[in-house]
Amino acid sequence: MNDGIISKIVSKLHILIMLGTGFGLYNAHMDFQANIKVKEDEIPVIKNKIKRKQRDLKDVEKYKQNIKEAKDQIQLVAKQIEKIQQQLPSSGSDIEIFEILKSLSKDLNIQGVNVSSSGSEVAKDFYFVKSYQFQGTGTFLQFLIFIEKIKSLNRILNIQTFNFSKSTDIKQRGRFELIRGEILIDAYRYNEGYKEETGIESIEREFK
16 A cells, blocks of 8 residues: 555544544433433333322221221220120029019009010020010009119110000009000020120231
């Protein structure tokens, strides 16, 4: 090769190197800008994901709060049931109920008293219930006081139904009309074998 040509190439070599370097830098810059654009486009997507996660977190916290409130309510109901259980006797008999009703009617001078059990004892979750039929003759005021005394007893007795009709078995002696009363009364007994299930443990297991 001609020495003159070689000398010219060598003298221009730094320009070629600068052009090559510049081109490489330009391509690198364009690649960088393209990556920046891709990342910028991803930002809204990421923000939306963050918002969804934040909403999910709020839902989880709300769910936890609802669980806590539900547990509190369930525990409150269970405690109320336990309190009612404590007001019920753990044992009872027909003779005991007969004596209670006859004693009340005797104090009020209700005549022609007859007390009988109606059916057998029935289990109702945490208690047993048995019905008793009370019959007697007296004035309306006497029966009204009799019912009030039943309501004020330490032992829970519930008047289920009552029916009054004109008395024909005892002759009226005073100015107040005598009536024949028939009252259906429920007596309760605590079921010692019953335990109120709260269901809290199963709720917590499901949440976990």
